[in-house]
Amino acid sequence: MGKVICIGLGPGDPDLMSLRAHRLLTTAPVIAYFRKAGRLGQARRIVDGLIPAEAEEWPMEYPVTTEVPFSDPAYGAALAPFYDSWSRRLAEQARKTDVIVLCEGDPFLYGSFMHLHSRLPAGLVEVVPGIPGMAGCWTATGQPITWGDDVLTVVPATLPESELRRRAQDTDALVVMKIGRNLAKLHRALAAAGRLADAWLVENGTMPTERVRPLREVEGEIPYFAIALVHGRGRRP
Numbered sequence: 001m002g003k004v005i006c007i008g009l010g011p012g013d014p015d016l017m018s019l020r021a022h023r024l025l026t027t028a029p030v031i032a033y034f035r036k037a038g039r040l041g042q043a044r045r046i047v048d049g050l051i052p053a054e055a056e057e058w059p060m061e062y063p064v065t066t067e068v069p070f071s072d073p074a075y076g077a078a079l080a081p082f083y084d085s086w087s088r089r090l091a092e093q094a095r096k097t098d099v100i101v102l103c104e105g106d107p108f109l110y111g112s113f114m115h116l117h118s119r120l121p122a123g124l125v126e127v128v129p130g131i132p133g134m135a136g137c138w139t140a141t142g143q144p145i146t147w148g149d150d151v152l153t154v155v156p157a158t159l160p161e162s163e164l165r166r167r168a169q170d171t172d173a174l175v176v177m178k179i180g181r182n183l184a185k186l187h188r189a190l191a192a193a194g195r196l197a198d199a200w201l202v203e204n205g206t207m208p209t210e211r212v213r214p215l216r217e218v219e220g221e222i223p224y225f226a227i228a229l230v231h232g233r234g235r236r237p
């Protein structure tokens with residue numbers, strides 16, 4: 001009897017995965033990972049050259065990603081059976097061997113694995129935490145994110161503009177994930193909250209293509225892996 005074990009791989013640089021994740025990866029009989037159809041997938045890219053030659057690879061290709069808005073009932077209607085059937089298949093395999101599921105960053109922080117985790121029996125599933133993408137990103141800016149009593153707020157840029165503005169106003173330090181097509185909205189919300197001048201954008205944090213810029217200078221297309229940050233300026237001795 002094996003288990004379905006999701007391993008957090010950290011923000012992108014393979015050197016940043018845990019020893020436990022590495023041990024499980026390098027002895028894995030079956031390795032599953034999510035990806036957009038026709039793409040390698042970021043989690044799989046992180047482990048390139050590290051997985052055993054004899055390991056079976058199971059790419060789990062999303063039936064839809066950004067082509068259908070999350071608010072459209074068609075989105076849930078396509079994804080629910082996808083997660084149902086993969087959780088059944090992984091559970092079946094776990095009766096014979098361990099199955100390792102790859103996850104970029106930390107699995108319990110906006111990770112797709114959560115949709116399999118909630119469908120699998122508790123005794124059959126395990127999660128290995130990883131360094132979240134945001135930690136790789138604030139480290140890339142060379143500045144601490146929180147000091148003393150600073151409050152850190154993490155928001156997805158998919159929130160309505162007024163909500164983004166309110167959260168940015170109410171916090172000391174801010175992390176904005178899932179920016180994608182919401183860059184212009186994020187600029188407006190942070191400007192209205194008086195936080196745009198202090199905001200940074202980190203693209204592909206800890207990867208060879210990492211780029212760090214003041215957010216106000218960024219326009220147009222940005223990569224999927226991008227995080228905006230405002231550092232806290234709290235109590236310092």
Ligand SMILES: C[S@@+](CC[C@H](N)C(=O)[O-])C[C@H]1O[C@@H](n2cnc3c(N)ncnc32)[C@H](O)[C@@H]1O
Pocket residue numbers: 011012104105106107108109110111112131132133134136137176177178179202203204205206207224225226227
């Ligand atoms: C679906 S969430 C997955 C988060 C992941 N589980 C984690 O722990 O960071 C995807 C979002 O994470 C952010 N992200 C994760 N890793 C990143 C990195 N290395 N550089 C920049 N953004 C990253 C981006 O905002 C991206 O849109």
